[in-house]
Amino acid sequence: MLQLKKSRLLKGGIVPMEASKSECNRALVINALAPSPAKIDNISQARDSQTMIRLLEEDGPVWDVLDAGTTMRFLTAYAALTNREKTMTGTERMQERPIGILVDALRSLGAEIEYLNQEGYPPMKIKGFQAQQSEVIEMRGDTSSQYISAILMCAPMLPKGLELRLTGDINSRPYIEMTIDLMAKFGVSVEEADERTFRIAPQTYHTDQFAVESDWSGASYWFSAVALQKDSELFLNGLRSDSTQGDKAIIDLMQPLGVEAKFDEGGLRIWNSGKVTQEAVVFDFNKCPDLAQTVAVVCGALGVNAHFKGVQSLRIKETDRTLALQEQLAKFGVTIEPVNDPYEFTISPNPEGFPTDHNPLINTYEDHRMAMAFAPLSLLMDLQIEEKEVVKKSYPHFWEDLKKVTEQA
Numbered sequence: 001m002l003q004l005k006k007s008r009l010l011k012g013g014i015v016p017m018e019a020s021k022s023e024c025n026r027a028l029v030i031n032a033l034a035p036s037p038a039k040i041d042n043i044s045q046a047r048d049s050q051t052m053i054r055l056l057e058e059d060g061p062v063w064d065v066l067d068a069g070t071t072m073r074f075l076t077a078y079a080a081l082t083n084r085e086k087t088m089t090g091t092e093r094m095q096e097r098p099i100g101i102l103v104d105a106l107r108s109l110g111a112e113i114e115y116l117n118q119e120g121y122p123p124m125k126i127k128g129f130q131a132q133q134s135e136v137i138e139m140r141g142d143t144s145s146q147y148i149s150a151i152l153m154c155a156p157m158l159p160k161g162l163e164l165r166l167t168g169d170i171n172s173r174p175y176i177e178m179t180i181d182l183m184a185k186f187g188v189s190v191e192e193a194d195e196r197t198f199r200i201a202p203q204t205y206h207t208d209q210f211a212v213e214s215d216w217s218g219a220s221y222w223f224s225a226v227a228l229q230k231d232s233e234l235f236l237n238g239l240r241s242d243s244t245q246g247d248k249a250i251i252d253l254m255q256p257l258g259v260e261a262k263f264d265e266g267g268l269r270i271w272n273s274g275k276v277t278q279e280a281v282v283f284d285f286n287k288c289p290d291l292a293q294t295v296a297v298v299c300g301a302l303g304v305n306a307h308f309k310g311v312q313s314l315r316i317k318e319t320d321r322t323l324a325l326q327e328q329l330a331k332f333g334v335t336i337e338p339v340n341d342p343y344e345f346t347i348s349p350n351p352e353g354f355p356t357d358h359n360p361l362i363n364t365y366e367d368h369r370m371a372m373a374f375a376p377l378s379l380l381m382d383l384q385i386e387e388k389e390v391v392k393k394s395y396p397h398f399w400e401d402l403k404k405v406t407e408q409a
């Protein structure tokens with residue numbers, strides 16, 4: 001348990017933003033597929049990326065990805081399409097996160113994969129790849145974009161090339177674009193015939209050097225901190241205006257919650273504008289699901305009525321994030337009500353005001369984003385975080401950074 005004492009942001013605080021685990025895991029898989037690997041700078045210290053590095057170096061028959069979604073999905077495609085025999089497994093929660101859409105796609109390409117426990121979920125045994133069975137495959141886009149990124153990154157290795165057609169709704173689209181952008185940076189082109197059809201000819205990855213960008217998902221917690229303290233300002237060092245990370249959307253999402261942002265040399269300056277909307281706000285997280293928890297907590301704390309759309313994937317992430325938010329925000333009298341579940345929910349503030357006097361304990365559900373989304377509330381009150389180690393999944397220096405830019409109130 002971590003006890004946070006009520007604190008305030010220091011004037012002129014600078015946060016050195018860490019590397020993006022999403023970009024890093026793509027670069028690592030692409031590099032593993034390249035005949036001569038590039039030098040990767042700014043490798044992420046996040047556990048998800050460190051696990052990826054360790055497994056790619058390990059010769060053993062079992063790849064245990066722990067709780068890393070991208071590592072599970074990217075390495076499943078990598079092992080299957082490069083004809084490796086591997087048992088893919090992970091934490092108990094990982095074994096509840098679906099993977100059937102990816103396994104079906106890999107099987108139709110020619111991979112032999114067997115489920116070891118429950119159909120459609122890890123663990124699976126990948127037995128190898130004999131010959132390419134099809135050149136055109138369809139995949140549903142409504143569950144996780146990670147399946148699509150996984151196939152795209154490995155597709156240039158297929159001897160006959162691939163046409164990948166997406167069906168249904170497409171969630172987390174910017175992550176697909178990030179994948180295509182990184183492939184291009186490693187010298188491989190993807191033809192986007194239309195918005196649901198991708199064509200990849202057989203090609204070889206090649207580049208000398210690649211630098212991983214700073215992480216916009218991690219940046220979102222600093223937007224929360226600034227939203228919660230009048231007259232505050234922070235500099236987020238390393239964020240780039242030309243980033244392909246969809247979570248850059250935090251700039252627009254936080255504007256009605258009183259945060260303004262401007263790119264300056266080397267990063268982003270954010271400050272509290274004092275202008276919090278009095279109206280109910282509709283937010284759509286279809287393209288940036290990892291920001292939903294951050295924004296939900298700020299809405300609750302600032303007393304903003306909100307309607308969240310595009311939240312369907314929250315129920316299949318590190319935990320059921322909709323339920324986790326509902327339970328933890330209830331501790332402050334803030335109500336989350338599912339509408340058209342799992343796609344939408346509403347947030348209604350506590351009619352008596354947001355309570356700040358009871359040193360609440362925030363449960364973390366083994367989800368890094370639960371800890372980091374609630375931590376900025378320590379600018380309003382004493383607060384306990386159940387499991388501080390959870391942040392290591394994506395942002396290992398989060399608590400140090402928080403300490404660096406705050407002082408006890």
Ligand SMILES: O=C(O)C1=C[C@@H](OP(=O)(O)O)[C@@H](O)[C@H](O)C1
Pocket residue numbers: 021022023069070143144145146149171172175289290313
């Ligand atoms: O490709 C990626 O790096 C990611 C894609 C998203 O997952 P979904 O596509 O499952 O929504 C996101 O939530 C996750 O944190 C990282």
Ligand SMILES: C=C(OP(=O)(O)O)C(=O)O
Pocket residue numbers: 067068069070071290317318369394
């Ligand atoms: C959902 C996340 O990660 P993953 O799906 O890669 O486990 C996340 O980092 O919020």
